[in-house]
Amino acid sequence: MAMTLDVNGKPLAVKAAPDTPLLWVLRDELRLTGTKYGCGIAQCGACTVLVDGQPVRSCATPIEGLAGLKITTIESLGGAHPLQQAWVKNDVPQCGYCQSGQIMSAAALLAAKPHPTDADIDAAMDGNICRCGAYQRIRAAIKEAAGMAPATVATPAAPAKV
CATH class of the missing domain: 1.10.150.120 ([2Fe-2S]-binding domain)
Incomplete structure (x- = not known):
């Protein structure tokens, strides 16, 4: 399923399944590797990015609810x-x-x-x-x-x- 995410101020088309964690879309599909995998259960903070200015753990945040929201990574x-x-x-x-x-x-x-x-x-x-x-x-x-x-x-x- 294709959807568009606003990442670092740019609309980017992604093809991942809706339940795919944002971390893996950023790292594997968009090649934004500054965001790190730490624990995989949203407990360590290594994967923190901003969504509409708020910190979120990208390892536990599915992309399905992110269309139309501004995602900001360390690369920005x-x-x-x-x-x-x-x-x-x-x-x-x-x-x-x-x-x-x-x-x-x-x-x-x-x-x-x-x-x-x-x-x-x-x-x-x-x-x-x-x-x-x-x-x-x-x-x-x-x-x-x-x-x-x-x-x-x-x-x-x-x-x-x-």
Whole structure:
């Protein structure tokens, strides 16, 4: 069955079955591989994209209800988005696998709340799992992208030279 999806501002015809998860249409049919497969049960956030500006887990979202809605993937940010720049500056990526989902959730947060509180960040990023544990750097990068002073992260003092 053919249908048209609005992906990153472009109408794209897809031929997948209506119950096909969006993730597989993006990766396999449209060759947009920035969105990652993580758990397959909408629990880890690696596959997060935006649908009409809201974060959704593409691994568990069938395409049948997406006609006429705006789907935004990490590819639409083009590498120069303030979040991506802040991610690099704050050394957020380690393995990098979760980053596209993290950035898309953060982008939705900043669109809704340009100057989020720590509680706002926690709520928006809940469910986006980072196996490397870069959560403090993620928070700092979100605040930097929002033009806010990042929270101070305590670092161990260097040993005294004798």
